[in-house]
Every structure is written in C-alpha cells, then in structure tokens.
Amino acid sequence: MRASLIQIAVSEGESVESRRRRVASLVRDQAGADLVVLPELWTTGAFAYEGFADEAEPLEGPTHEAMAKAASDAGVWLHAGSIPERTADGTLYNTSLVFSPSGDLIAAYRKIHRFGFDKGEAVLMGAGRDLVTVRLPETTLGLATCYDLRFPELFRGLVDAGAETLVVPAGWPERRRAHWTLLAQARAVENQAFVLACGTAGTHAGVPQAGHSIVVDPWGEVLAEAGAGEEVLTVQFDPAKVAVTRDQFPALKDRMLGLDAPRR
DSSP states (O other): OEEEEEEOBOOTTSOHHHHHHHHHHHHHTTBTBSEEEOOTTTTTOTTOGGGHHHHOBOTTSHHHHHHHHHHHHHTOEEEEEEEEEEOTTSOEEEEEEEEOTTSOEEEEEEOSSOSSTTSTHHHHSOOOOOOOEEEOSSOEEEEOOGGGGGOHHHHHHHHHTTOSEEEEEOOOBGGGHHHHHHHHHHHHHHHTSEEEEEOOBSEETTEEBOOOOEEEOTTSOEEEEOOSSSEEEEEEOOTHHHHHHHHHSOGGGGOOOOTTOOOO
C-alpha cells in the first residue's frame, strides 16, 4: 500500500481559497497512491483561534467540494485533514473528512479531545463523541486528531472497532516535537498497528510547527519521517504486517481491562 502525507505550511499571508487550490493540486499530484493524508485545520492554522469562527464552514462546504474533486481527479482515498465545521445550531467542531477515490464523503470524525485547557479550541469548539473507522480495500483506518494522540484509551477503542492503521492529522507545535515522535511510536507499539501522523510546517499565529510527519509500523519502527519544512512524505507499507505482528506477539489478547472497566 502506498501512502502520501502532505505536510504543508499554513502561511498567514495566503488566503484560504488560495490554500484550497494549492492543496487540491498537491492531492492530484499523488495519483497512483492508495491513501493521501492532510494535516489538521490546514485551512486556518491549528493555533489561529481567532479565525475559527470566521472560517468555519458546513460539513459540505467549499473545502468538502474542493477535496472531493481532488480525490476523484487523483483516484485516491483522501483523508482531507480537518476543518473548523459549523453545524446548523452554530456549534463549531474540529472535523476530519475522508473521501473515496470516487469523491464520495465516506466518514467524518469530530475531534474528541480539544486542546487549550481553558482557552482556544477547548472553549471555542464542541467535543466529538464517536469513534470512527473507515474500511479501505487494504486496511481499516482508525481516525484521531492531534491532541487525541495523548489519550491511549481512544486508540484502544479504535483497535476494538477493527482499526489496523491509525491516521492522525495534526498541527503539533515544534516545542513539543519530541512528544510527537514518542507518542506516535507508543500508539503503534501498544496497539500493534501502523500509525500515519501528518503534521504542518511553518508558523500558526506565532506558534512554530513541528513538521516531522511520521509513519510507524506495528513494531514501532519508523518507516519514514519528514523534515521541518513543506514536504510530501511517501511510503510503501504492507497492511498484512498488522495481522502477522498480532499473531507472532499476541499481547492484545492478554488485555485485562477494557474501556468498560468500572472506575473508582
């Protein structure tokens, strides 16, 4: 299976419409890939909180339209990163979109864990509630976004739902880049799954971004890693390695506590 992670810079001097056109062109350039992944909140910048309300759009808004066409033109499965979604009641969500090679919207995931503590995304956006998986011909994707990476119980739930490849778009800050790499490898090892984590380059609202998109195999081996700048990271991997790993080292079968374990 061939995957391309498009690590773009979100420049404050570039309009959202211009960025959509640029990203759509980059997606079309990946024709021949099986899966293309974009970063979190690439239309606005993950730390550009003040623009969330102004740039928010309905699920089937202009970004949906542009990415559906790009996926169809390239003939690829497209995880189109996430957008600031505005629902009919005015609630904002950090929502990921997944399109089929024919351009159909197959899944939408609203980010469950919102970053910012008492400011930014944490107070401006609603929290998603549903775990989301997507069945591709080669593998089943489990969807998570950025700050979700710090919450292993989410990924256990995705594995229980059949996930074999965990896709994590992000706008991760450079000052915590070591955590980004460590957590991506940890989620791969503990869930015996591939992790495809796609970040952004550049600076969002004065916050330098980590870049360093990464692909990790079920043993925690880094198959590919980007640098700090704009880059398309392309990697070939064998989804069958998940089943082989889980059979050779069946740690998941020894689980004693699940998501429904009683709490005290």
